[in-house]
Amino acid sequence: KKRYLLVWPTVRKDWIRVFEGLSDEFDFTFLPSTFPKEPNHADSFDCYYWSEFNSAQEILSKIQPDGIIFMSIESGLSMALNHVAKKQSIKTLILQHGIFTNYKDYRNREKLWRKRSLSAEVKQEQTSKSFSTLRFVRNSLPGLGAFEVAKIAVYSKLQQSFGPYWVARNFPLNLKKASHYLCFSPYNAKIHKETDRIDESQIAYIGCQELIPYLKEETNLIEEDFYLHIDQALAENSLGEETVPKSNMIDFYLKLNDFSLSKGAKLYIKLHPESYNSDWLPQHANITYLRQVDNFNRIVQSARGCFGFYSTMIIPAVYWKPTILFKIQYSGLQEAIDNIGGVTILDFWNFKSDDILLVDNQAEKDIIKRQFILPDGVDQHTLKNLLNG
Structure with missing residues (x-):
């Protein structure tokens, strides 16, 4: 079996699922973070941490x-690991997670995120535990010279100040370009072309492994009348990607609940994993919060209608059900879905519960499938075949 090193976070179960499905075909070893973090949803795999090594060469020699x-x-x-691996003729791949959009979308979001303060916290943790990123990079890249190593340090500083997408677009570095990019579809590859300035020959299309199971029609549906909101952790999350105050989110949930009550239906809210432990969510007898669920496809198809923002999981909702999306700011995904047609988009900040009107003019399923889930010429085995190639 081929062995792959996964430089991949393990704190979210949904991020690990694609590798669990391929674990019989490949040997996977995780390198998720500088130090161990909880929860670790890859505990059935071998896991190593950056702090256990002095250089990229040590990592490659060990694994x-x-x-x-x-x-x-x-x-x-x-960047150091990517560079050293390519020098040793080891292929490096960027694998997409979630529906990627365009530079405009991500740039708008990163202006609002608090990632600068989060980066400072990470640096403080590394210093307190005597791990130096700069020392690791120097050890890994002895042939590049002080100037090239300094470029990485400056690049990282700029990311903290301006955001990774802005820096990637304005200061392209070959050190951060992978050998190949595994993208769900041409739509999802756009961000890599805009930031890393890669050409089509470096891209392979694999379909969205997370969403392929949602193409199956469910038969044993839930009989209870309910509307489903697919939430995002917009007010509180550990990644620093916060864009909406908690008070506005509470008002939003209650508006959806007022609408559901007016229709004699329950409101199900599928929480984002970052919100599973939030203690500020409004409590109401008509609201059911969903966390881990065994078959979310069944829940989507059982709903009378769906609500959402711009997360990956709105795709199954739009595919199967009348759906309303709420615009917080510009969203490339909402723009793409709106161009296809069949959904309603309301202003998050100003809508009233009376504005909600779910109609049956759903988006064309075949277009949704080809643009976001399975492009032409791709099937559920494409990723496995590429990794075996």
């Missing part, structure tokens, strides 16, 4: 991978 799969290449650590 001896056939390839490396990155969620992203942004940190000095991942």
